[in-house]
Amino acid sequence: MKKFAFTLEKVLSFHEQELDVKKQELSVLQASLKSLDKEIQRLKLELIKSSQEMSRSMTTGLAASDIVVYQTYFRSLEQKIKLLTQQRSEMMKKVEEKKDSVIQTNQDISGLEKLREKQFQVYQASCRKQQELEIEEFVSKGIQVS
Secondary structure, three states: OOOOOOOOHHHHHHHHHHHHHHHHHHHHHHHHHHHHHHHHHHHHHHHHHHHHHHHHHHHHOOOHHHHHHHHHHHHHHHHHHHHHHHHHHHHHHHHHHHHHHHHHHHHHHHHHHHHHHHHHHHHHHHHHHHHHHHHHHHHHHHHHHO
16 A cells, blocks of 8 residues: 555645744744834833932032923933834734734644644554455465465
8 A cells, every 4th residue: 555645744744844934034023023012111210310310410410401401301202202103003003913923833834734633544444454354365365265
């Protein structure tokens, strides 16, 4: 009997390669998201530190021009934080879409693997039947010789 060959092996292989690529892309997106989170946190801490610094300076006396400089700097930090937060939201959407894509590809692979298993079971049953026929033929020939 010939060796088992899954008819959709190339399709399964393609989906497995596609899954690997999607997982790598997801990993890159998640790393970018983590980087954005760190940058947002860094800017928020900078804003807090600068605000505390301005408060300390105000107790000892601070010129109006210096207050304007601080406020301008605060607005600049807030704008950067807002922009990065928007980018983070967009990145989160991309991550979720990529996760959904990975899940779908996993489901496709799972379906193909189940189909392969069913085809293999049919192949095994066919092999057993063929072996039984060969044994019966051998036994019947042995009986005729006697």
